[in-house]
Amino acid sequence: MNEHIVALLTDFGRRDSYVSIMKGVILGIDNQVKLVDISHEIALGDVKDAAYVLSTCVDWFPEGTVFLAVVDPGVGSSRKAVAIRTEKYFYVGPDNGIFTLALRREKLISAIEIDCSAWQSKASSHTFHGRDIFAPVAAYLSQGRNFDSLGSKISQLVQLDIKPNRVEGELIYGSILHIDTFGNIITSIGEEEGRNLASALYVDKHVFPLGSTYSDVACGQPIAYWGSSGYCEAALNGGSASELLQAKIGDEVILQLQSGASKD
Secondary structure: OOOOEEEEEEOOOOOOOHHHHHHHHHHHHOOOOEEEEEEOOOOOOOHHHHHHHHHHHHHHOOOOOEEEEEOOOOOOOOOOEEEEEEOOOEEEEEOOOOOOOHHHOOOEEEEEEEOHHHHOOOOOOOOOHHHHHHHHHHHHHHOOOOHHHHEEEOOOOOOOOOOOOEEEOOEEEEEEEEEOOOOOEEEEEEHHHHOOOEEEEEEOOEEEEEOOOHHHOOOOOEEEEEOOOOEEEEEEOOEOHHHHHOOOOOOEEEEEEOOOOOOO
C-alpha cells in the first residue's frame, strides 16, 4: 500500500536549513507526499539513541511509510547507503546500525546497497548524503518506484553492539537506552522480561519502586513503571530522574524481581 508518507529522523536540529533542504528535495520529486518529523534533536552522532527513537514509533505508522533516518557520523566514508524493505515499511539511510532496533520488530524482506551515482540529486557533496542520496531515494519509494531498481542486494546490515540483558537469580541487569525530554530514564528491560514479576528498579543504587504511573507517589518521589514503548522506565514525579542521578545512556540498571520469581 503506497501512502505517500516519509517520516524523517535526524540529528540536524532546527537552527540550520538542513532539514528543510531535505524536505524540499523530497517535495520536488513527489509533491503528493506527507512529511512527518519524528525528531531532529538526536544528540549529535548518537546512532544508538537514534535507533531507539526510531524503534518506538514504527508500529504506529500506516503500511507503506518510508522512514528516512540520517544520523551519520561516517558520512563520506566507505559506509554503505542502504534501502530496506520489510513486511510493512521501507527504511532509507546509512548502514551504521541505525535500523537495528526497528528491524527487531518486524520481518526483513530485502536490503539494498543504493547505487549512489544513479540516484543522487543534481548536487553532489561528501558531507550531505541526506540531501543528495537519501532524500531522493525516499521520495522515489514514496511514489511507488520499484525497490529492486535502487541498487544491489546485500545479505548483511551493520548491527549496533547492544549488550543483551543479563539474568542472575532474582535480578535482571540492563542499561539505559534513552533519556527523554522530561528526564525520564528508559531502560533496555522490556515488559516480556518482568512486567508481572518486578518489585523495584535500581539506577546507580537509587531505588525506584514499581508502580503504574507518576501519581502513584508523592511529588518529588521516585517511581518505576512500564512505559508506553514497552520498556521499564524510571522517573521522578514532577522532576527529572536523569538530573538527580546524572544518568547517561549506557549506564547499568537492575530490575529486582519479587522473591521467588527467579527467571533462571
